[in-house]
Amino acid sequence: MRAAVYHGPGDIRIDDVEAPRIQDPGDVIVKTRTASMCGSDLYLFNGEVEHMVTPGRTTLGHEVCAEVVEVGGAVGRFAVGDRVTFPYSVSCGTCFCCRVGQTAHCETSGKAIYGFGMAFGDLGGSQAEYVRVPLADGHLEHVPPEIGDEAAIFLSCNLPAAVTAVDAAAIEPTDTVAVVGCGPTGLLALELARQRTGQEILAFDRVPERLVRAKELGARPVDVESAELDGLVAEATSGRGVDKVIEFAGRGDAFNLAVSISRPGAVISGGGVYLEQAHPVSLFDMYFKNLQIRLNGFANAKTAQWKAMQMVAKKVIDPTTVVSHEVDLDGLPSAAAAFAGRRGGLVKMLVRV
Ligand SMILES: [Zn+2]
Ligand SMILES: [Zn+2]
Structure with a gap:
């Protein structure tokens, strides 16, 4: 089958690789209909997590709308022909971590993630013709007919992450909110936050299209490179700082920005992927402002997926509004480079497989 394979920093290629087979009676094999590329895939693409991947072997992608083509003997909930999606990580639904909602930490799967290399279970990715779904009854989901492929791919990662971060921010109708990082998930979170407060939302990024x-x-756009940033926040918040911050940039500097623009007692809801081991963050600043830090970046996508699905089905939010590009597998490598380089106005791509 054809699949996107990581070959080195900035170098993914569409290769012919061995198609996945049923390995366990709980497995399902799905044929990808539509996939995408997530902001977190950029850590792999850019070569920032080389210890996790195997160049020439690791396949990529964890967002999907697919069709079931083969079912293991112990699978009860799925049949050939079902239209499905999975959360980006594999969860069993019955272990301790799954029971307490920490499905990304599933003890049965060992924190397995689709298309994320050896460190996360060495599972095949969704930017491929076929994907093996282990523990399918525990986390695979049917896509209802009213949700199209284009929206369904957001149920794997971006929308559950946005829902989780906005819920954790506990936004009140009187709150001024900041969204730091306006990539696809940040924009979805912004739209959900807009439904929670009638006050100003400040949107921080450096990419003009975003x-x-x-x-x-x-929202009121704020260029993080702007020299007037501090004054602008002070003016918008009577000098106090914002009530709630939703952080989706996932970088130390962005987290420090979140701390600096928070009012005393604010909530910082971090949905970003923080990989920096030793970035300096001032404990004093967080202590002195009585900040509440709520991190959900290693998102429990399975836990929030049902709510996200209901929101799409009932038209609370249309995630496809952030889609800017559509490619096939052959177009993926160049689109991935544009996504990584923040070029060409690429906010979110659909990959038709
Ligand atoms: Zn993702
Ligand atoms: Zn589990």
Whole structure:
């Protein structure tokens, strides 16, 4: 089968690789219909997590809308022909961590993630014609007919992550909110936050197209490179700082920005992927402001997936509004480079497999 294979920093290729087979009676094999590329895939693409991947072997992608083509003997919930999606990580539904909602830490799967290399279970990715789904009854989900492929791919990662971060921010109707990092998931979180507060939402990024989109969603765009940043936040919040921050950039500098723009007693809801081991963050600043830090970046996508699915089905949010590009597998390598380089106005791509 054809699949996107990591060959080195900035180098993914569409290779012919061995198609997955049923290995366990709980497995399902799905044929990918539509996939995508997540912001977290960029850590792999950019070569920032070389210890986790095997160049020439690791396949990529964890967002999917697919069709079941083969079912293991112990699978009860799925049949050939079912249209399905999975959360980005594999969870059993019955271990301790799954029971307490920490499905990304599933003890049965060992924190397995689709398309994320040896460190996370060495599972095949969704930017491929076929994917093996272990523990399928525990985390694979049917996509209801009213949700199209284009929206369904958001149920794997971006939308559950946005729902989780916005819920954790505990936004009140009187809150001024900041969204730091307006990539696809940040924009979805912004749209959900817009439904929770009638007050101003400040949207921080440095990519012009993203700031334009944030403005279209009713936020006040703030270029993080702007020299007037501090004054602008002070003016918007009577000098106090914002009530709630949703952080989706996933970088130390962005987290420090979140701390600096928070008012005393604010909540920082971090949905970003923080990989920096030793980035300096001031404990004093967080202590002195009585900040509440709520991190869910290693997102329990399975736990929030049902709520996300209901939101799409009932038209609370249309995640496809952040889609800017559509490619096939052959177009993926160049689109991935544009996504990584924040070039060409690429906010979110659909990959038709
Ligand atoms: Zn993701
Ligand atoms: Zn589990």
